[in-house]
Amino acid sequence: MAFVTQSCSRKKDTFVSRNFHALGTKYNILYNGDIALQRGIDGVNDAFTENFWELLPVERMEISEDIFLPGQSKNADFERAEEKAIKAVQKHGMNINGREKNPQIDEAYLLLGKARYYDQRFVPALAAFNNILNKYPTSDKINQVKIWREKTNMRLNNDEVAIKKLKRLLEEEEGNIEGQDLADASAALAQAYINTKSKDSALAQLAVAAENTKIKREKARYHFIRGQLYNEFKKKDSANIEFDAIIDMHRQIPRAFYINAHLEKSYNHDALDGDDIEFQEYLTELEENRENRPFLDKIYYRIAEYHRNKASDSLAEAYYNKSLRKTTSDKHLRALSYETLGNMYFDRNIYKTAGAYYDSTMTAMVENSKPFRIIKKKRENLDDVIYYKGVAVTNDSILKMISLPKEEQLAIYSVYTEQLKQQALEEEKRKAEELEKRSSQTTISNNGIDAKNPRSGISQKGSPGEFASKSKSISPVGNNKSSFYFYNPTTVAYGKNEFLRIWGDRKLQDNWRLSNQRAGINNAVRKDVVTTNTTDDKRYDPETYLASLPTKQTEIDSIAKERNFAYYQLGIIYKEKFKELELSKSRFEDLLESNPEDRLILPSKYNLYKIYIELGLNTKAEAMKADIIANYPESRYAEILLNPESELTKDENSPEVIYTKLYKKFDNQEYQAVIAEAETQIKRLEGDDFLPKFEILKTSAKGRLYGFEEYKKGIDYIALTYPNTEEGRKAQDLLQNAIPALAKKEFVPDDKPKNFNVIYQFQKGSGEDIDTFIKTLDEEIEKKIKYFDLTTSKDVYDENTTFVVVHGLKSIQGASGFAQLLESDEKDKRGKPVKPKITKEYFAISSPNYTIIQRHKNLNAYLKLE
Structure with missing residues (x-):
């Protein structure tokens, strides 16, 4: 054991050591790492959804925007592959005298780079590929490493660098790089060209990639991208050649490419010169092919597009809806x-x-x-x-x-109510037939009746009374102690009612269960019930509708006024938003024939003039122009028609400029002037799109001057009068969300707020100079109060009262004793204290309560609390 261990040392450059570690790396660690990597790649491919509506990416991989901390992995399989690669380097690396003796270590680094690449950690992946290029320049995988490095560079948006190095690789290794390596290099270069908008250059590289790859799925992808690019270049014949190449592969490729190649080719069909019948058969064949069922949504959509281009809107609509029902x-x-x-x-x-x-x-x-x-x-x-x-x-x-005689009104409503009656009778008849059908099919399972063999179980001869006698006993409700069914009148009555409910009024005859005939009296009763219902229901009485028609002239005028305003708004919307000039013209013309209010006549005529000009109706346009100038010479529209190039017309007299000037007055608290000018502009610009802006500005000024109730009234008016404008919708939102909160007028206790104010009151006509007072006040504050950051403002309270407000005090005590803060230790020549310059009376108030008195104009209520 010691001999074997010593012989397999990573520090000895022997034949046994090299091959031992190489075999262990290749057939153990890298083998398992490659399996994990492939499993992760399969997961990435499964998660990726092809978007055939856009130019396909060369590589099937979706980039996630999720951010992971260093050391974190998005995919457990890629993490395992990375661990195996690192383990191979750490456990089996044989770096002796600066050279790696294990020929599998470059494979380990390649696995490491791929795992990080697919895990979308591109910077560490680039480091792994660069490590191979620096340490293993003679590796047999060197071309693959160079390709993967440039793919990583592209993911890091270094497309120019990738193009430069991939072109160098293809030029230097020409004749040596071939097969899948050549396909991968060309495909990567094509993607770099696409990224840099050099799509014509990408075509040639994709052709090389499609020719050299042995992977059918990739070949189909490259051909499809070429077809998409040719379509972008308006070369339909060349595009169709690429799609035909995909179609010829048929079941060798994913079905999605096959179907979308057919569909893309169909979009290139020449509707003018092509054979229309043959094309319809082509689409029908795609629709009826059972293998295409998962793609019927797209096929139906294509057929719908075909019919729509043929102006067959009904067929097109049917197929669009079929596509929607199939879409997943x-x-x-x-x-x-x-x-x-x-x-x-x-x-x-x-x-x-x-x-x-x-x-x-x-x-x-x-x-x-x-x-x-x-x-x-x-x-x-x-x-x-x-x-x-x-x-x-x-x-x-x-x-x-309303305009019809009463006899005609009655006739119209009589026809209408008769239709309602007929619909009600038909609905009742349908329900009765359904009940009859259910009754005829009902079986009494508790008594052994077989629906398929009615003669099994209970005999069908006899009277309906046998049904009751053979039914199960129902729990008695009364005090009758007998359990026999017919001795208890309650259960007997219940059974009869249940029988009638389920079976209807059956005749006493054989096979009564299978009979579809009910006793005539039951149907008659049912018919009488329906007739009675329709007779008693006011919906079926023409007089009900006659009575609902307005009779007062004020009501009729209000309806006509609302209708005319709707006509005007429709004319504006059709003209300005939808550019439907004919529709707009008819609305304005209908309006002018309907005796509209004066405020709608002039803007309608001016809009008609503009529409006539655009439609080329010059005679009508000139007549309308002459009408406006003659009958409304002082109007803004007449000024525009007489001086179309006038700078005054374009600028100083435009609603935008007037509104801007008026808003400045609002900011300066000139509320009465704003209200008066806004009312003038509202009358002048009746019908203009800018009108609601003046309304809301006037309402805001009234709220500042007269208080919450006036503001609420104005907001309510805007919401009702202009419900479909931006201002109207904002007003509606204010009514629902802000107004309830603004309505609160209860004062806040002084121990809760953090900001307080001092208020000086000035009455209109008192002769006091407010601006001089403010100037003196600011000087005194700056000179004598150093430890507070105080500011002053002039706020309008109402028409007769203006406040001078000192802001920035932090307690009610400090605000209440503000006069003492303005006193100083200065003395005159005789040694007496200098009299303060600010002696006017004031009151203290917290900032929340000041907001309340300004909003609700309830100053007196607050002063009474003091």
Whole structure:
């Protein structure tokens, strides 16, 4: 044993030592490490989902964004492979006089690098590959190591370095590198070219890789990527050659490549010059092939696309829905189908259904991605059109009904209620037939009746009374002590009711269980019940609907006003958001024919003028322009039409500029001026998209000046008047979430807050100079109060009161004794203390309570607490 141990020492360069450690490394440690590595690679491949909608990566591997600490591994198999590689180096390395004598150690380092590469620890992997290149330059795996090093460089975004070194490898080893090594090098170089947007150069390298690899799965991948690249270059014939190469491999490759090659080839079909009948047969064959069942979602989608391109919308819609019913994990395909269906309904102006499809589209998309945001924006725009279209249709129907004579109204509602009755009778009949069917198939299992052999068990002759006599006894409810069924009237009555419920009113005859005939009286009773129900139900009485029609002129005017506003909003939405100019034109024209309010007439005419210009209806456009200038010469729109290039029109008189100036006044607490100017602009800009902004600015100014109740009233008005604008939605959110919290007006005890203020009141018309007071106050604070960081502000309380506020005091005691803080030890020439310059009365208040009095204008309530 001692001799063998000594002979196999790692420190002796003998034939026995070298081969002992080489064999142990190769057939034990590295063998198990390679198994673990392959198991990990298989797991990576299984976890990777091919996205045939985009250019495929050359290597099947998904990069994870998860961050791991040093020493942590993402995959236990790769961790085991790495451990085996390290063990091989540590236990069997024979570094003697600076040279490695174990020929398997370079294999161990290669295994180490691969394990780290697949575990996505690319920097340590690069170190392992560089170690081989530095220490084992004569290794028979040197070309593989160089390829793996450059693959790692690409993962580290060093694509230019990888291209340079891979090209050098292919040039220097030309004729020596071949087979799988040549395929791997060419494939890696192709990916580097793709990464650097040199896709034409990638084509040649992928051709070399496809030709030299012996792995069918890789060959199919390289051909597919070449086909995708040719499609990008609009070379359909060359692309089809690549897809045909994949199709020829058939069952030698994964079915996904085979099917997607067919589908990609089908997308290259020339709809104009190609044989349409042959192409339809081609798609039908793909659909009917049983082996293609796992891919029917994509096949149905392709057939749907074919029919849609042929303008066969009904067939296209049917196949899109078939694709959706088959779709499993392909979210991109599901999103495409939903979006296409949504677009189809959108193009037909069926916006409510389109909106539902867009909702489904977003569930299959990556949230906050660019496509997701586009669909979300489109869906939000649909909310407006769905709402206003519903208002317009409903109010149009009401107004049309009101305009008819009462006799016609009654006739229309009579037809409607008769339809409702008929539907109710048909529904009742359907339920009765279902019950009859269930009754005819019912078997009494407790008595041994066989549904397939009705003559088995109980005899079917006799009367229905035999059923009751042979039934099991039901627990008596009364006080009758006898257990015999017919001696207990309660159980007898219960049994009769149960019999009628299950069997109906059966005639006294043989084979009564199999009979589908019930006694006529039962059906008559059932019919009478339905008739009675439909007669008594007010839904079936035309007078109910007549009574619900508005009769007061104020109500009718309100409905017409709401309908007209909906018309106006639809016209704006169609024009600005959807670019549906014809629809927008019809809405505005309908509005102007419906005797609208004055505030809607001018903006509608101006929008019609713009639409006529875009549609090329120049005669109508000129007539509308002349109308606006003649009838509204002082309006902003007339100014724009007369001076379209005017800088005043574009800038100073635009809503944006006016709003900006008004907001500055708001910041300066000029609330009364803001309210007055906002009201002027609201009247002037009626119908403009900027109008809600002026409304909310006016409401904010009223809240600051008049308090919470005015603010709440204004927010409620905005939410109701502009429900489908951004401002309206914000107002609705404020009503639900912020207003309840702002409504609280209870004062906070002074022992809880950490910040306090001193308030000086100034009344309007008192003649006191507030700005001079503030200047003096600031000077005194800076000179006499050194240990507080105090600031002052001028805050409007209401129309008649302005506050000068000192901020920064930390206790109620310090705030209450603020006058003492302003006193100094200075004395005049006679030795008397200098009188303080600030002698005005004040009161102290905590910051939370100051917020409450400003919000609710309840200053008097707070002063009474003091």
